[in-house]
Amino acid sequence: MSSTVNEPSVVDGGAFTVRRSILISAPIEKVWSAVSEPAHISRWFGRAVLHGSGVGAHGTLTFDGGRAVPVRIEHVEEPRVISYRWTNDDARDVLPEQVDVEHSTVVTFTLENASGGTRLTVVETGFETLADPAADLETHRTGWNVELDKLVDLLEGAS
Secondary structure (H helix, E strand, O other), X not given: OOOOOOOOOEEEXXXXXXXXXXXXXXXXXXXXXXXXXXXXXXXXXXXXXXXXXXXXXXXXXXXXXOOEEEEEEEEEEOOOEEEEEEOOOOOOOOOOOOOOXXXXXXXXXXXXEEOOEEEEEEEEEOHHHOOOHXXXXXXXXXXXXXXXHHHHHHHHHOO
């Protein structure tokens, strides 16, 4: 278990966003790998499969007991910023690896050097395009708390 304690995710209902900023006692390169490389993403988030790399790379995220969620890389500024668009609205019927641009959210990971490690800020936007924005905002707020705590434990335990 890590010793770092971070604040929980925050929902901005007016802007339809979920945000969480955490400190990880690990170098920026290690955090970058954890949020940008499928093999590392699969260790803390969901089983990640990406075809290609960089902007436009696409694939799926599969969570325990869940369906494959289509995902695509939207923006990269290595090793500081990476954004993924994902179709995560269960009300939408999409083909595997086909991101539904009109009914999806974008999650952006921003990394900064910080005293004692790396400051990682995650902002997910676009909930207004989903079938039940209020429920999805709350589900993702809770989800980012759990998933990012797993990331901290993984990286600090392996430091």
